[in-house]
Amino acid sequence: MTGTPGEVMHAAVASAGMDMPVGDVTPELVLVIGAVIVLVFALAAPRRRQPWAAALALAVLAATAVATLPMLDGGQHLTFFDTYAADDVAVWAKLVIVAATALTVALSVEWFRTDARHGEYYALLLLSALGAVVLAGAADLMEVVLGVLLSSATGYVLAAYHRSSARSAEAGIKYYLLGALTNAGLLYGVVLLFGLAGTTTLVGLGDELVGADSTALVAGVGLVVVGLAFKVGAVPAHAWVPDVADGGPAPVAAFLTVVPKVGGLVALARLVVVLPEAGVGWRPLVALLAAATMTLGNLAALWQDDVRRLLGWSAVSQSGYGLMALVALGRSELAVASLLFFLLAYALANLAAFGVLVELRGRADLDAYAGLARSRPLLATALGLAFASFVGIPPLAGFAAKLLLFGAVLDAGYAWLAALAVVNTVVSLAYYLRVVAPTWFQPAVEPLPVLGRWAAMAAVASAAAVVVVGIAAQVFLGSFEAARLLPR
Amino acid sequence: MLSAAIFVPLVGAGVVALLPASWARRARPLAIAVAAVPLVLLLAAWARFDPDGGAGFQLVERARWIPTLGVSYAVGVDGLSLPLAAMSALLFVAAIAFPADVRGRPRTYFSLFLFLEAISLGVFLALDLFLFYVFFDLSLVGMYFLIAAWGHGDARRAALKFFLYTLAGSLAMLLAILGLYLATEPRTFDMVEIIRQQPVPAGGLGSALVLLGFALGFAVKTPIVPFHTWLPPAHVDAPAPASAILAGVLLKMGTYGFVRIVLSMLPATFQRFAPVVAGFAVASIVYGALVALAQTNLKRLIAYTSVNHMGYVMLGVAAAGSSLTGDGGPRAIALTGATVEMVAHGLITGALFLLAGSVWARAETYDLDAFSGLAARAPAFTAATVLAAFASLGLPGLAGFVAEFQVFAGTFAVYPVLAGIGLLGIVLTAALFLRMVQAVFLGPLPERWATWPDINRTEQAALAPLLALVVVIGVAPGWLLDVIDATAGRLVGR
Amino acid sequence: MTLEGLLVVAAALFGVGVYGALSQQTFVMIMMGLELMINGAILAAVALWAMSAGGTPKGQLLAVVAMTVMAVEAAVGFALIVGVYRVRKADMTEKLKRLRG
Amino acid sequence: MSRSLLVDLAFYILSAGAVVSAWLVFRTDSMVRAAYWLLVSFVAVGGVLVLLSAEFLGLVLVLMMAGEMTIMAVFMVMFMMNPAGLNPMTMVHQHRAAVGAGLVAFAGLAGVGLVADFPDRAAPSDAPATAELGTELLGDSMLVFETAGVTLLATMIGAIAIASRRGRYGDADAGSLPPELEAPAPKARA
């Protein structure tokens, strides 16, 4: 038998007749058990010890990362009877999710300090991250539905976690209403696809959908895509993003604009590659969504005077860029690498931007940012780096991501999409500079009150990572290049 | 050695930025010292450079960066990049040394200049398209901050306009770079390799789009009419040393890109469109001169002459790329002329903008009508300005003449009509500079300038090398032409 | 009882649900619309399971998943309503006008 | 009367009942009635599921919805401040758009149902459906089952975290607000 050690091992495990390859879901198990431990701690610990739940959550995330890393050379395969993918794309998505969640935890410690339910929050955060992890690995439509559900149900609660704040409650409700609506559509779409294929595994769909009735196929795929667009924060189900960014707790906004997007984009990618292009023109469909998302997000952000809403709309437009990678799937070798690198770069930059927002106690008033570079140079630099990465200024991580994305869509024959992305990038510069310019060019005023050390460290660390990942892109690209997107 | 020329100022930028507050006063001498290092290094490189030595690049330094994508860190020089890099280094020293109002933030100011120096040298020295783009784009960032933070008037708006235009151009160029990259086999960003492969054959929509992308990116940066509208406000509102760098160094990145990338990597495609480029170039020449003629704002006037001068460069480049076969002589001359024009324009316009900075420092206005009869009051200032102005209008014996003569000599063989129209530009430039000199320096000295101080030692010291070089190139250009000529010849396939 | 007939009924339930979810102002009524949509999905799933997918157990499981979605969304919805009601003393979407743009 | 005719008749009655009662949900003036009309719709669908030999699913659907709809009714009565819930309560906005959207959704999906050519593989009538479902849950789709379990757990935690008023340390709402913009004493420097 030849193959990498991981493949050999897996084959050995399979031949041993083990029908529960628990080893393939160790990170997921760690997250579940960790969440329960955090919950139990929160219920048992005295009030002043509640913030320790954050440390516990960080430990859980570290353990998850430790459990995930060895899977990188674990032989990329489908597991649990083709319902789950243990491939490098899933592994990397998990790592990004874990890192983003860890940064969110750091952002949350001081933000939720006065909250009596400090501990449960982290349990929910871990479970929400698990939802995204499930999405990233789902190779079965039912698993996709449940991933969406787990990630959403916790997300609604997280968005409404400030229980005495009307704005937070409103953000949660709006998030919920849109989510429930699109989830129902997602379900119906999955049902239609199931009807055509007689199965819900992606492997089965890939085999059975060839030559399937295209009316039902288009309807089913359309509904599923809309359902996942909700997770991704893409048109036409994007409306929740600015509301949550504005009304929800700021660390949660950072979390919800990053983590579900990672899972949702990977899930969508996994689905579209198995669809027969003859039966449903998914490529133009996704391209259209990408174009609409980035354009709409940018245009809306252009008029924002509220930094939080601006960040929300910016997150929408970034989703559009992410969708570009999907357009190139199967047509360009760069597609998978560009998707992963985009997710990594976006996650770091967005967390840095929201991190600065958190550290500034959620201040949304644009005018208040004037002179920040002199009063709080480190924060202003972090914010500037995050935005520069969004724009794609080299050598930051966002630049390599954009380069890969543009390369992928050009390679796939979608030059118009690349051109539109360029136009959008230029437009986006205008509103990013609206925030950054006053921080640098206006005289210093009284230093803005800040939140605390943890949040500052998380924001600055994310910003530093944006630089490091951009320059040391090879570290990641070397692995991304070999990553497979099962089941294709 | 070349890497050191990039990284010394880069590290220096970081050091200067992080100096303790009590050291703020020493930021300036430190910055000058750091800025001079690349100049020394490049002069050393010049000394080691062999004009006829083999085909391609010399003093190449390489390192793996992102092998997965075929990206490497690679720098090197040839007869085209070496003079530009050396001129840039010199101009940076002068610009940093030139007195400027740092508005209480000397560390940031000098740090940004050093940063920009590293970036600019990087653009000229890079031998990898990825690296080239990184530096190309970063130059926008550095300049944006310089203009927006230390400019006057509506500086932030001007800086934003500059940033938006050039970013749009550079992103179009990014797509074009990717188009080139995707066509290579195996995929690589290595310029040498791409020049060897010529991956995008002429003909077809693809090659035209790639060319269009590059052309847009470089045309905005150069700038060529009608992509120039960002330039006047940026120049006018920028602080004088930044204007000098912007005009002297950053504009060259566009024309340098045309030669280094478009002409070298897409010669056949460029040849198809060379007449169009030449047309735009002539339009720039005439339009720039005409509009400059109408200006009453000193800085705006100089800015428009830049449009005009970059038109000469582009005309030379278009002529050089106008054919792939046949007698390469005239085309090589045109390209040599274009390159010399880049160097000369950098020195001359750099000096002019620095002088404009002196005006602003004393009068807080650029309005030509406000000045008169300064010759008597400020002889050194007058001498320097007149010298630069005459060099700019192409007076024989000065650098501008050498360059423009060669450009037109080469172009006449290819596009006689366009060259003829272009000559009109020279006449107009002469007229406008003479008018300016007359307005500012001759006539009665108004009461309010009775105490006008002449340029001081520092200013003189900063200007002297620039103007001296202008004269040297004008009188004895051989040493420069030798370096450029072999490379130009190779580029046009002579 | 044909597949077509079943799917039309399912579509009708879904359509009425869409109408309800979009037209109602009371959260609970909106939730009813959402439940109806899922009701349609369940019917369609079982219909396709019985008549098109050869009775593969995955079809039944899909219906179970749909019920899970229904239950989870109902639970979270009720919890959110309680939360909103407490801070807002309101349960009408029209009153949610604070966040916009 | 043959069995298939009987089944057809039952199907027509039940599906008409399901759709009509679904419509009545939004046409009734009474909130409790609305909730229970919805329940009727679910029970009718449950009946159709039984006709399709998915007895287990049909019954579970009824079992679930009975509880849920009652809770809904209770919520309606409590939150509308209208104990008997008998006052008229037509509260509708964007009515036309909603009708349009509903019609589009119906027409689209019904069109798919009518036009689309789904594979024609009828389930074997004697298959032990419930047992098969159990085997699937603990076999091929074990992961789906377990994910559903975790999702329910997470939902419970979330719902309680946000809805329950009394916490371990008194009122759970206390302090559940974003931090004030002006810090009491900014100690940390960035």
Next chain:
Amino acid sequence: MSGAATWWLAPLALGAALAGGVYLTAVLDRLVARAVAGVPLGVPDALVAPARGAALLLLSPPAATERPDAQSWALAPALLAAVAAAGTAAIPLGPGLAVADVPDGIVLFGAAMALVMVAVFLHGWSANSAMPLLGGYRFVAQALSYEMPLALVLIAVALPAQSLAVGDIVVAQEHIWNVVRQPLGLPIFLVTAAGLGFWGPLALPDAADVAGGTSVEAAGSALLAWRAARAAVLVAAAAMAAAAFLGGWLGPVLPGPVWMVAKTAAVLVAISAAGHLLARVRLERFVVVAWTVLIPLALVDVFASGILAL
């Protein structure tokens, strides 16, 4: 179920059985009450007393409230009776002797019992009066609390039978009854049965402290129907207890159906006795006990029987 010609017989038989059961319940309750009170049983009187009471109610005038939801009010008792009938339908009187001994019998029973909550709340709400509504609320809280243990113990009895059909569950008790095999099951089930029929200690929705709860405004035939329907629920629950825990029709000498009736009657007596012997509990206490004691116990029951069944 046996054929197209006789399909209408089944509901008829079910109705008759249930009616008999309801009457039996009333008789038994009276007897138990007298036994508890220590007075002579007076069997003949007990046999006719329910009929007498029913006639009295039938003759008394109906009551009305201000703006009730008349249809729902009228519907509620019928619904309660119907769900009781649906639940009973799954329970066989003897081998193969059931209206609908469907493969998912206990799920059918569970679904039917879940609808009891609907009927009771509807009854309480539709009168448009405060006390009945309070009763309705109480029942919702009560029902949500006993629902889980009820479902769990029923799952537990299905495990050894490897089937959800009530008939199979009875057959699986051939050697040992579930009451012995799963000692926790029957007590828990009886508690939930009392809750289902809001009987005795759990007669909270119609309790005196809310002036009669859901049925306070009912009178005459409506009240009679309501009480009969509630008794029908009890009968259904008792029959299920007999089938699920006491071996159903299994027993020596006598024919199966007789055993079944006897066991059902015995359970009814037990429930009735509890009603007369035990004090009514407070709702909050019941809810707490249900969630913190009954559910864990029921879980233990399920796990234990699962392990035994393996």
